[in-house]
Amino acid sequence: MAPHRSKDPVPVLGPPALGKQKILDLLKFRPIDFAEIQKSLRENAEEAAKVKIGENKVEFSGRSLLGTLSRDAGIIKDGMRVSSAIAERSDGDFFYLLVSNFALSSTTVEEVRMHFPKGARVKIKHPRALCTAKGRVIIEIHNPMYIDFLGIEVPDGLTVEKIWEEASAALEKKDYVRAIHLLTRCVDEEGYKNKVEALSKRCQAWLGLNCYERAFEDAKRAHVVDSTHRHTYLLKGQLFLGLQKFRAALDSFYRSGLADDDTMKRCARLIEQRDTGNYELREFILGKSKAPEVGDYLGPVRMGMAADEEKGRGLFATEEIKAGQLLLVWNAAAVAPREDLPAKLMRKCLTSRKSLFQFLGLDSELAMEMGLFKPTNVLIHDQQQDYIWFDAVPAIAKLCSSYAFQIEDKPESPMGLWTLPALINHSCVPNVSQQMVGTALFVRAARNIRAEEELTLPYMDVKKPLDERMYWTDSRWGFTCKCLRCRVEARLHAQRPEFPCFHARMREAAKRKDRAEALEELRRIAVEVEDQIATLASPVERDWVRTSYYSAYRAGFLERSSDSPAKLSSRVSAYQMMAALHATCPGYGIVREMVALAKSALPSPGMEAISEKSRSLIEKECLCVLGEQKREFLDVFVDELLKGADFDILRT
Missing domain, CATH: 2.40.50.140 (Nucleic acid-binding proteins)
Known part of the structure; x- marks a missing residue:
């Protein structure tokens, strides 16, 4: 997702x-x-x-x-x-x-x-x-x-022992704020004999409020008083988990002697994820399990200023990166309606x-x-x-x-x-993909990326014509996209007035009540677009334009009729359309479209044995979304896709 x-x-x-x-x-x-x-x-x-x-x-x-x-x-x-x-x-x-x-x-x-x-x-x-x-x-x-x-x-004359009792009762009731302030009275009382217990319980109350940094302060102070206090080590383990300091959490749980085996295994799993960038997601990908707990991961990425001043800050690769390589795993700062x-x-x-x-x-x-x-x-x-x-x-x-x-x-x-991924700038030809695993965002290379190349992703569906993309970037985010694709298409629009007209005709077709007439008009548009781009020397530029008018091409390939006068397939194949999508916006909700296009080329609608080159291209697209996978798993995943499976990780 x-x-x-x-x-x-x-x-x-x-x-x-x-x-x-x-x-x-x-x-x-x-x-x-x-x-x-x-x-x-x-x-x-x-x-x-x-x-x-x-x-x-x-x-x-x-x-x-x-x-x-x-x-x-x-x-x-x-x-x-x-x-x-x-x-x-x-x-x-x-x-x-x-x-x-x-x-x-x-x-x-x-x-x-x-x-x-x-x-x-x-x-x-x-x-x-x-x-x-x-x-x-x-x-x-x-x-x-x-x-x-x-x-x-508190009432006048209340002893520190009575305040301690009220604080303990408040903590038991999860009345954390009251407990914190009452325990502060105990901590600040000169010569109070249970100071380490008061600090430890106040640490527990801060944990109840998810105030891990405050809890850390109290845990440190408690261990200054008594460096062997086991319950404080247990609380330290919990707060270090919240702060994503997994090695420190494992060490604290070990010193406490109070943590169970499941907690220790949980820490070991999170440490391995952090160290290797290897997240076991196969069961989740196939829809057989819920999203696993994952810790944040920071790969070969740095922050810097983009060459385009209008973009401002951005994220950049610090080394050469292959398609499918994991760059970031980032848990949400907050998720809410x-x-x-x-x-x-x-x-x-x-x-x-x-x-x-x-x-x-x-x-x-x-x-x-x-x-x-x-x-x-x-x-x-x-x-x-x-x-x-x-x-x-x-x-x-x-x-x-x-x-x-x-x-x-x-x-x-x-x-x-998601704080750090929020700094990734927009492009209509993105080079990273992003998928949701629970509320954690996985960012992978969708193409081979050069060292010091800026990471980019699309802020909206880029399978749209130029003027619609420009409308959204300007009206919603206040900038004009200057990626190479937009510049190429802007030049085409200036040189050939037919292109702006194509989008206007697509909007009119969408308003027609007669669905058959609307589809036929979309097919005609796709044929005319194909005729216009036939003279372009660059195959990449042709792919970009095809993707811009994908809804018209889609009508030609996926909703065609035998008596259609618009013969799109005689000008461009379904495989070429698959390749255009993969070349333009890899990793962004196009796997199912590619599967549908591959099936549209089959002689019989019920057949599942798509061509080898179509399957190979689908596997390349899966690499952008899932990363490198074992052959056995990839075969199962693609087979399920061909049977019509709808996996959450592919949702856009």
């Missing part, structure tokens, strides 16, 4: 992006209290009344509001925002609190109450205050990163500083350090650097609109973001 870049924007709630100077001005936050907010709202209401503006809203950029979450959190009716209340004291007057870009459509009330626990002390950066017609004050937060949790209120993706990515920023820097790097125009993407590298959270958590909402919006893929080319298909 090759992912498709979305053609529709993803909505993200939030204000415009802050400028660089604005960010620098906001590195230090001046405190603001509730009284000052109310005073500003009253003054703003008076000014708004003078100019007849109904909305009373004030933004306090560079300010921070301290308070306590004084009510149980909930989810408002639109299902996308978290509601709570903030007060100077837990028993005092309060402001309503609305947090956007956090809740998913599947989020439960119990989950938001875990993340926004009643009684938590918070610092809200850049608060935006709104006064309703009924006089209620609402603090709006579009970026969840603007909320810093400072601790949990379209409306949930922004919040899912925002949550990823909250739990992983490495992901945050990757996202912000993708949002910039500069080449990034490749080390930021190496699976084994870990970024440690530094609380002294919290200023970097500025307004990531605009960056997330750009990622969703420019870099997010759909798993399948269907309106209801979930979307995802």
